[in-house]
Amino acid sequence: MQLNIHKPNLLSFVLIGLTWICCIIGFASYWWSITVEMTENSEPTTTTMLLKYNEQKVSFKSGNQDIEGTQSVKETDANKNQLAILKVCLAFSVLAFVVLTGCMVLIVAHFLNALKSTRFPFSILGRVLPFVALLFCLVSMLVFLAFPNAMKRDCENQSSNNNNNSGDINFGCESDMTKKFIGSISAAGTEIKWAPTTSWAAMVVACGLIFGGSIFNFIFGNYEESTPH
Numbered sequence: 001m002q003l004n005i006h007k008p009n010l011l012s013f014v015l016i017g018l019t020w021i022c023c024i025i026g027f028a029s030y031w032w033s034i035t036v037e038m039t040e041n042s043e044p045t046t047t048t049m050l051l052k053y054n055e056q057k058v059s060f061k062s063g064n065q066d067i068e069g070t071q072s073v074k075e076t077d078a079n080k081n082q083l084a085i086l087k088v089c090l091a092f093s094v095l096a097f098v099v100l101t102g103c104m105v106l107i108v109a110h111f112l113n114a115l116k117s118t119r120f121p122f123s124i125l126g127r128v129l130p131f132v133a134l135l136f137c138l139v140s141m142l143v144f145l146a147f148p149n150a151m152k153r154d155c156e157n158q159s160s161n162n163n164n165n166s167g168d169i170n171f172g173c174e175s176d177m178t179k180k181f182i183g184s185i186s187a188a189g190t191e192i193k194w195a196p197t198t199s200w201a202a203m204v205v206a207c208g209l210i211f212g213g214s215i216f217n218f219i220f221g222n223y224e225e226s227t228p229h
Contacts, residue, residue, distance in 0.1 A: 004111055007222075018209050019137070019210040031053075032197060033048065040190065045073075078155075080154060081154045086144075130210060131214045
């Protein structure tokens with residue numbers, strides 16, 4: 001079998017493949033991290049909570065102690081908006097993964113000259129699909145920027161349910177954690193840090209890779225039937 005490998009297509013395949021790996025990390029790992037460090041006691045302790053759409057992982061470190069565990073997450077008034085954000089991010093990272101898989105299959109089929117006998121406009125499809133994946137990656141990444149606001153709305157919902165007769169249902173819901181995407185607060189020997197973690201970082205990298213890959217593939221990609229000599 002004579003292969004039909006164009007160097008630009010090969011580079012497109014590599015960029016799309018790297019983005020594909022990032023999307024796997026995006027929907028398989030954790031999106032949000034909160035770390036609580038307590039230094040007031042004689043033995044400092046660090047507690048870290050990692051969160052994704054269906055699970056949270058908690059680790060506790062103090063001296064020689066190192067305890068770690070995971071548990072499933074159930075939707076309540078205290079987290080329903082946060083979980084909604086996480087599920088949207090998950091959905092679009094999976095959609096991006098599916099489209100990227102299609103892109104790679106199409107490129108490999110072209111390498112193998114498997115598109116010769118068809119009349120479908122694969123040349124157009126091969127150039128457009130990466131932009132669809134870029135759109136899905138961007139949505140997954142950008143939607144998560146609303147996570148602090150989702151925390152605020154969950155806090156307000158919980159306060160409303162617990163204080164039906166109170167005039168100030170937003171008490172305690174205006175902290176920096178509900179306003180800033182990355183940050184920390186310190187008080188009385190305790191420091192709380194919060195930030196997006198592995199999955200969001202992977203989707204940021206995915207957006208960069210597929211942005212460059214989409215433009216490169218659109219300009220230099222070759223999906224014609226001819227075999228180079």
